[in-house]
Amino acid sequence: MSNFDHSTLVHDINHNLAPLRKNQPEAMQAFGQLARVAMAQGAVSSKHKELIALAIGITQHCSGCIGFHVKALLKLGCTRTELEEALNVCVYMGGGPAMMYCSEAISAWDSMAATGV
DSSP: OOOOOHHHHHHHHHHHHHHHHHHSHHHHHHHHHHHHHHHSSSSSOHHHHHHHHHHHHHHTTOHHHHHHHHHHHHHTTOOHHHHHHHHHHHHHHHHHHHHHHHHHHHHHHHHHHHHTO
């Protein structure tokens, strides 16, 4: 995978969605509330929920999802080994196409970890 800049991608997505947040506040706030509730610590840890979300983003071929969830995982103290084991499941369930996005996730991890997110 090339040196795709996920930090910039995350920033750009947030910037590009600003008008939608302004013009459609109820829908955007509802989505934000759903995200907060879904990702909250519970019987399943927030870190494990983020690993699940990353896996879904990878198998759905969503670069933005990779950026946002890798960033969250770093903040939650996820280890490189935990990330890699989750990526193994992505490849198992998604085959070769998922492996290509796993490469992207590793690149995002390395870049974001090096800059402290």
